[in-house]
Amino acid sequence: MNESAFDHYFKHIDDVEGWLSKTTAILSNRLMRHQSTGGLVGPICEIGIHHGKYFIALASELRRDEQAIAIDLFENQEENIDHSGMGDRHMFEGNVTKFLNPACVITLHANSTRLSPGAISKYGKIRFFSIDGGHTEAITANDLRLAERTIATGGIVALDDILHPSWTGVISGYVRYKREGGTLRPFALVPNKLFLTDGSSVASYRSFMRSEFPHLTDQQDREFIGDMVDVFRELLPARPRWTSRFKTKVRKRVKKIKRLMRH
Numbered sequence: 001m002n003e004s005a006f007d008h009y010f011k012h013i014d015d016v017e018g019w020l021s022k023t024t025a026i027l028s029n030r031l032m033r034h035q036s037t038g039g040l041v042g043p044i045c046e047i048g049i050h051h052g053k054y055f056i057a058l059a060s061e062l063r064r065d066e067q068a069i070a071i072d073l074f075e076n077q078e079e080n081i082d083h084s085g086m087g088d089r090h091m092f093e094g095n096v097t098k099f100l101n102p103a104c105v106i107t108l109h110a111n112s113t114r115l116s117p118g119a120i121s122k123y124g125k126i127r128f129f130s131i132d133g134g135h136t137e138a139i140t141a142n143d144l145r146l147a148e149r150t151i152a153t154g155g156i157v158a159l160d161d162i163l164h165p166s167w168t169g170v171i172s173g174y175v176r177y178k179r180e181g182g183t184l185r186p187f188a189l190v191p192n193k194l195f196l197t198d199g200s201s202v203a204s205y206r207s208f209m210r211s212e213f214p215h216l217t218d219q220q221d222r223e224f225i226g227d228m229v230d231v232f233r234e235l236l237p238a239r240p241r242w243t244s245r246f247k248t249k250v251r252k253r254v255k256k257i258k259r260l261m262r263h
């Protein structure tokens, strides 16, 4: 049997620097497969790319005729007001070339607070939207509104770092978004991300997750800022981040030495 693009990427996921629980990568992938089975077609989109770790996990499940939209400040890091990660276009494009068909990737070098919904929705209604850009209250609320206005019916939004103790702007932004009338509703809290969808799709995603991953959820119907969510726990141990940074450094040195030896 042929290895899928996601399975291939998953084998090498530790080689890409970034922030992603492997359990969450798998859960996101299974949700995307479920969308495809149900006939939902459309692009994926991420705000906040860094080197593309989660973006590639999502994009590797797309069909040939679907696109992936990558939004980041990249070299405009002076606009990264809370220093959440550091987009690097060169590293991102290298990883895209390794793991995806680059032709399916649309890169928007932009500050999400200055993007209109139309700049995203012109590529089609989004079926999976990851929010992992600026982590302040105002940026999080802005990015949630962008996602709400651009997703398809049945589209999923993944909000990163919702309960991270160092990034309190994210939960503050989520509360602000809800208070201001946001219509996205959460259905699952997974390692480091909150999954949301439109009101009419919550029940079906909740029942899919319960039936597909019963071993990962022993906490169902937990209160979450005015809604109920199921909580899914970590399945796979994370590799400490320093090991992937160390590997990247060694690889860069080896490349440099090889280059010097050629001259």
Ligand SMILES: C[S@@+](CC[C@H](N)C(=O)[O-])C[C@H]1O[C@@H](n2cnc3c(N)ncnc32)[C@H](O)[C@@H]1O
Pocket: 017, 018, 019, 020, 047, 048, 049, 050, 051, 052, 053, 054, 055, 071, 072, 073, 074, 079, 080, 081, 084, 085, 086, 087, 088, 110, 111, 112, 113, 132, 133, 134, 135, 139
């Ligand atoms: C935490 S990192 C993203 C991690 C990434 N999702 C991963 O899978 O590893 C945050 C990223 O958001 C970008 N960023 C920060 N503020 C932004 C903004 N206002 N608009 C667009 N991108 C932003 C940063 O350049 C950085 O690459």
